[in-house]
Structure formats: structure tokens, C-alpha cells
Amino acid sequence: MKTARERFKKFIEDFYLVLVLIFLYAPILVMMVLSFNSSKSRSQWGGFTLKWYTQMFESATIMDALYNTLLIAFLSALIATILGTAAAIGLSAMKKLPRTICMGLNNIPMLNSDIVTGISLMLMFIAFGISLGFKTILFAHITFNVPYVMLSVMPKLKQTSRSTYEAAMDLGAGPLKAFFKVVFPDIMPGVLSGFLMAFTMSLDDFIITHFTRGAGINTLSTLIYSEVRRGIKPSMYALSTVIFVTILALLLITNFAPAKPQTKAGAGNFGPNTVPDKGKKPLWNGKTAIVLASFLIVGSVCYTSYLHFASSHSNELYVYNWGEYIDESVIDEFEAETGIHVTYDLFETNEEMYPVIEAGAVSYDAVCPSDYMIQKMVENGLLAEINFENVPNIANIDPVYLEKSKAFDPENRYSVPYTWGTVGIIYNVQKLEELGVPAPTKWSDLWDERLKGEILMQDSVRDAFMVALKELGYSMNTTDVGELEEAKKLLLAQKPLVQAYVVDQVRDKMLNGEAAVGVIYSGELLYLQEEAETLDLDYDLEYVLPKEGTNLWIDSWVIPDNAKNKENAEKWINFLCRPDIAVKNFEYITYATPNKAAFEILDPEYQENKSVFPDTDELENSEVYSYLGTEADDLYNALWKEVKSQ
Numbered sequence: 001m002k003t004a005r006e007r008f009k010k011f012i013e014d015f016y017l018v019l020v021l022i023f024l025y026a027p028i029l030v031m032m033v034l035s036f037n038s039s040k041s042r043s044q045w046g047g048f049t050l051k052w053y054t055q056m057f058e059s060a061t062i063m064d065a066l067y068n069t070l071l072i073a074f075l076s077a078l079i080a081t082i083l084g085t086a087a088a089i090g091l092s093a094m095k096k097l098p099r100t101i102c103m104g105l106n107n108i109p110m111l112n113s114d115i116v117t118g119i120s121l122m123l124m125f126i127a128f129g130i131s132l133g134f135k136t137i138l139f140a141h142i143t144f145n146v147p148y149v150m151l152s153v154m155p156k157l158k159q160t161s162r163s164t165y166e167a168a169m170d171l172g173a174g175p176l177k178a179f180f181k182v183v184f185p186d187i188m189p190g191v192l193s194g195f196l197m198a199f200t201m202s203l204d205d206f207i208i209t210h211f212t213r214g215a216g217i218n219t220l221s222t223l224i225y226s227e228v229r230r231g232i233k234p235s236m237y238a239l240s241t242v243i244f245v246t247i248l249a250l251l252l253i254t255n256f257a258p259a260k261p262q263t264k265a266g267a268g269n270f271g272p273n274t275v276p277d278k279g280k281k282p283l284w285n286g287k288t289a290i291v292l293a294s295f296l297i298v299g300s301v302c303y304t305s306y307l308h309f310a311s312s313h314s315n316e317l318y319v320y321n322w323g324e325y326i327d328e329s330v331i332d333e334f335e336a337e338t339g340i341h342v343t344y345d346l347f348e349t350n351e352e353m354y355p356v357i358e359a360g361a362v363s364y365d366a367v368c369p370s371d372y373m374i375q376k377m378v379e380n381g382l383l384a385e386i387n388f389e390n391v392p393n394i395a396n397i398d399p400v401y402l403e404k405s406k407a408f409d410p411e412n413r414y415s416v417p418y419t420w421g422t423v424g425i426i427y428n429v430q431k432l433e434e435l436g437v438p439a440p441t442k443w444s445d446l447w448d449e450r451l452k453g454e455i456l457m458q459d460s461v462r463d464a465f466m467v468a469l470k471e472l473g474y475s476m477n478t479t480d481v482g483e484l485e486e487a488k489k490l491l492l493a494q495k496p497l498v499q500a501y502v503v504d505q506v507r508d509k510m511l512n513g514e515a516a517v518g519v520i521y522s523g524e525l526l527y528l529q530e531e532a533e534t535l536d537l538d539y540d541l542e543y544v545l546p547k548e549g550t551n552l553w554i555d556s557w558v559i560p561d562n563a564k565n566k567e568n569a570e571k572w573i574n575f576l577c578r579p580d581i582a583v584k585n586f587e588y589i590t591y592a593t594p595n596k597a598a599f600e601i602l603d604p605e606y607q608e609n610k611s612v613f614p615d616t617d618e619l620e621n622s623e624v625y626s627y628l629g630t631e632a633d634d635l636y637n638a639l640w641k642e643v644k645s646q
Contacts, residue, residue: 549621
């Protein structure tokens with residue numbers, strides 16, 4: 001009988017284990033449950049559904065990412081296993097001191113930070129003029145997989161008896177035959193373990209892949225990351241669930257297989273020999289597990305390869321755009337009409353997009369930056385002039401916005417307006433009432449102490465400083481150090497009140513009632529109000545243009561100077577300027593369209609919505625962003641780092 005103390009100790013141990021398991025797996029279980037929720041809301045259950053799984057398997061983007069993930073993981077693991085095994089054999093023949101030094105050097109990549117490895121590899125590829133793409137990801141994965149294979153093989157080599165190998169040589173076997181007949185079977189468990197470790201490491205990698213991938217190349221990890229930045233979609237829950245279940249099944253197969261029995265140890269340089277059990281062989285053993293795991297891996301690679309090559313195209317267009325910034329059916333329609341396959345990548349901020357284009361290692365054909373960034377790209381020679389003979393639908397663009405575009409593209413040679421809008425404040429009416437805070441009317445309202453933990457600010461250097469500069473009464477294009485220091489101090493004073501610095505995520509947070517106010521782009525309001533109505537939320541979301549003035553922005557399509565498919569890019573821009581397509585995009589992204597022909601056929605409800613299409617007098621104090629030069633950019637970025645780091 002156990003004493004009370006022993007039972008209590010056992011209870012504490014079990015409780016601790018359960019607590020650890022809850023912390024580890026509760027988030028995964030929540031995600032899995034949400035993957036079957038018919039509602040897009042993370043807080044409301046709309047009923048059981050499998051539609052997100054259907055959408056996932058029907059998505060060409062996800063299937064391509066799956067193909068890339070499996071193929072890269074398989075090839076990198078295979079090559080790394082060959083190289084790592086050969087290296088381990090070579091090291092085992094070295095003397096102790098050089099072997100120790102080499103093993104120490106081998107361990108450094110495993111101890112090194114992934115981000116350092118990723119950035120250094122990216123810089124190396126750029127320095128040697130190697131375009132980022134599939135081959136660079138594969139090389140990077142081989143690089144970080146080889147040390148893990150060597151780590152798995154070396155212990156098995158130490159356990160292998162050299163005398164058996166030498167006996168085989170004495171009996172007339174050649175070095176290769178003796179190795180594959182005697183040594184290789186003994187080290188096979190280590191080789192297979194190294195392969196499976198390399199395969200799973202490659203499957204799981206994000207950071208190194210992110211820095212070494214090129215246009216149109218996504219793995220599951222980078223796809224999930226980019227999709228989440230656009231706003232979390234339930235199909236991503238489904239994809240993550242499938243990945244988790246697959247990896248779990250693979251781990252169960254390999255880890256719960258009975259180990260090969262060992263009954264007798266031998267002597268020699270390489271270690272114990274094994275004597276197999278002569279009894280009845282079990283149906284389920286280590287070999288069976290390895291065969292099944294290998295079958296799953298190779299079968300998955302073959303299947304996704306079939307899907308990939310069945311849908312491959314030679315006529316390509318590489319597009320780089322903001323998240324949630326086009327109706328996906330428009331892409332399908334363009335592909336159907338032109339026969340051009342669109343590869344669609346996303347960026348979150350102008351500052352994230354610019355270095356990608358500047359580096360030149362990734363080649364995009366059509367990019368959609370904002371006004372000031374277009375000016376910067378023009379001045380630095382990163383854009384190609386558009387042949388407007390191939391873009392006749394530019395006649396549909398309102399001359400008003402072509403005139404405004406001259407602030408960043410003086411002769412309208414490099415850009416075609418796509419959307420425009422303002423930056424304002426969105427607020428939860430009911431939540432403000434509960435807090436006893438009046439509806440905001442000016443930027444200074446975002447410094448109200450009663451809103452602590454309820455404010456969402458834009459995670460963008462220019463947009464964040466615009467709020468502070470306008471509140472202070474300064475131009476948002478100022479380069480005055482004193483004025484910018486004042487703005488920095490104001491942002492630092494506000495920081496304790498800020499819940500989070502976000503971009504697209506502001507939509508989900510406001511819909512879920514996680515914040516009272518947020519800085520947001522004008523076009524988001526229609527989407528949020530429609531979603532709130534669909535979800536039957538018990539609170540209203542409203543939008544206001546601050547009295548101090550704000551940013552009047554224009555996002556436009558441009559063609560990078562290193563574009564490989566310039567004519568296809570011009571076809572793309574011309575297609576998007578078509579009135580029916582512009583209307584479809586407006587109804588999806590709900591950002592104001594500069595397309596006059598499209599505006600004229602919009603529903604009057606949209607035409608009269610002053611949040612989306614404000615009156616001219618409401619924009620009296622508003623400005624368009626200008627490119628301020630390298631020194632000013634550095635100053636803004638340095639000050640923004642100070643704000644974010646404190």
C-alpha cells in the first residue's frame with residue numbers, strides 16, 4: 001500500500017505532466033476545432049463543416065506549396081544523407097585531434113541562429129549573381145541538414161567492428177563491396193535516422209527558407225506565414241491540422257516500432273555486433289516502420305509532383321502585391337482569358353517590398369507600391385517605363401488621380417493608379433460607451449489614458465509618424481530633426497496605451513472586439529461592417545477622418561526594371577483597368593477605385609459612402625506621401641526602431 005505522501009507525490013507528478021501537455025497541445029486542439037467551424041470568427045461557433053478542407057485541396061497555391069515542401073525536403077534530405085554519411089566515414093578515419101576539430105566545426109551550424117544562416121546564405125547568393133528560387137532553397141536546406149546527418153551516423157560508426165570489415169577484405173572483397181556488405185548494414189539505422197531527421201527539419205523550416213526563396217516559390221511554412229498576414233483564413237487552420245496529423249503519424253510509425261534485439265556485444269574499433277533473435281519475426285518491426293514511412297514520403301512526393309507538372313505553365317507572370325488586395329477570381333479570369341499563369345506573392349509594408357526589388361535576386365513583373373515608394377524606386381532606377389500602347393484601358397482612370405500621381409511620378413511614365421484612400425480611426429461604438437470615452441474626432445484622442453490596452457496602431461514607420469506629426473500640427477513629409485524627435489517622444493508616450501502594432505490584423509481584432517479603436521485604411525470599413533452584419537455582432541464599427549488631416553494615399557501598378565515578362569505585366573495592368581474588373585476588385589477589397597468608368601457603374605450606396613469616397617473639403621489638410629531621400633529614410637527608421645524597442 002502506498003502512503004499518503006507517495007500518493008500526493010504521484011498526484012503532483014501527474015498534475016504537472018497534464019499541465020505541461022495542456023500548454024503544449026491546447027493551442028493545437030483549438031486550431032483543429034476551428035478548422036471545422038463554418039464561421040470565420042475565432043470566437044463564435046457557426047456549426048460543423050468540412051468546406052475549409054475542401055478549399056484547401058482545391059487551392060492550386062496550397063498544392064504547389066505542398067509540392068515544393070515535399071520535394072525540397074526529400075531531395076535535401078537525400079543529398080544531405082549521402083554527403084553527411086560520406087563525411088562521417090572520412091572523419092572516422094582521422095586522428096583524434098583533427099577529428100575533434102572537424103566535429104566542432106560541424107556543430108557550429110546547428111548552434112548558429114537560423115536567421116544568421118538565412119541572411120548569410122541570401123547575401124552569398126546575391127553576391128554571386130544567383131537568382132533566388134527553388135535551387136537556392138534546396139542548397140540552403142542541404143547546408144543545414146548535413147551536420148544533423150553526420151551527428152546521427154558518427155555514433156553508429158563508432159559502434160561498428162572494424163575487424164569484420166578487415167576480415168571481408170582478407171576474404172577477397174574489394175573496399176566498396178566490403179563497405180556495403182559489412183559496414184553499411186551496421187550504420188544503416190544511423191543513416192536512416194539522419195535522413196528522417198533531415199526530412200523533418202526541412203519540412204519544418206521557415207526562417208532560412210524565407211530568406212532564400214524567390215518569386216513564386218512557397219513552402220507550406222512561408223505560405224502559412226504570408227496568408228496569416230493577409231488575415232487568418234480557416235483554410236490555414238485546415239492546412240496546419242493536416243500538417244500536424246501527418247507529422248504525428250510519421251513520428252508514431254518511426255518511434256513506436258520495436259527496436260532490433262541485441263543479445264551479444266562484440267569488440268573492435270567500431271563497437272558491438274548484434275546477434276539476431278532466432279525466434280518468430282514480429283509483423284511490426286523497425287524495418288516495417290521505415291518502409292512504411294519511406295512509402296508515405298516517396299508517395300507524397302510523387303503525387304504532388306504529378307499535380308504540379310499537370311498544372312505547370314510556360315507563359316508566366318510574377319505579381320507582388322499587398323495582402324487581401326485583389327479578388328482571387330480576377331486572377332482566375334485573367335489566366336483564362338490570356339493563358340498567362342499568375343504567380344502571386346505578398347508583402348506587408350512598402351519597406352518590406354523595397355529591398356526585395358532593390359536586391360534584384362528576385363524578379364517580379366508587376367508590383368503595387370504606394371506613392372512615396374514609387375518615387376523612391378523611380379529615383380533609384382528600379383522601374384521600367386510602361387508602354388501605354390499596351391495599356392489602352394488607362395483611358396478609364398480619372399484624370400484627377402493621374403494628376404495627383406504626378407507628386408511621385410511627375411510624367412506618369414512609370415505607374416498606373418490602382419486604388420486610393422485615406423488613413424483614419426475605426427472605433428467600436430459600444431466599447432467606447434462602456435469605457436466612458438466619446439467617439440474620436442482627432443488624432444489626439446489616441447492619447448486618451450482611458451484607452452489603455454485598447455488602441456491598435458499601424459506597424460508602418462510612415463503611417464505611425466504621420467499620426468504623431470499631424471497631431472503636432474506638422475507636415476507628414478517633414479525632414480526637420482526637431483519635429484521628428486517631438487513625434488518620437490509623442491509615440492513613446494502613447495506606447496503604454498497601445499495594445500499592438502499591426503497591419504492587416506487590425507480587421508480581425510476589431511471584428512473580434514479585441515480593441516476599442518484602431519488606425520486603419522478607409523477601404524477596410526465596408527468589409528468590417530459587412531462581416532459584422534453577417535456575424536450578427538452586438539456592436540457597431542464606425543470610421544472617422546481626424547480633423548488635423550491625414551494621408552491621402554495612392555497605390556499604383558509598376559513594372560520593375562528587371563522584369564522578365566514586361567508585356568505580360570502590361571496585359572495585367574490593362575486587364576485591371578477594365579471597368580468590370582475594377583468594380584469586382586472594389587467590391588472585394590472595398591478600397592476606393594480611381595477608375596472613373598467603374599465608379600459610374602457602382603451601386604449608389606457605395607458612391608454615396610463618405611468613408612470610402614469623402615468630400616473634397618474633408619481632405620483639405622491631407623497630404624500625399626513624398627519620398628524624402630536616403631538620409632531622411634534612415635532617420636525615420638532609426639527613430640521608429642527606438643519607438644518599437646522601448
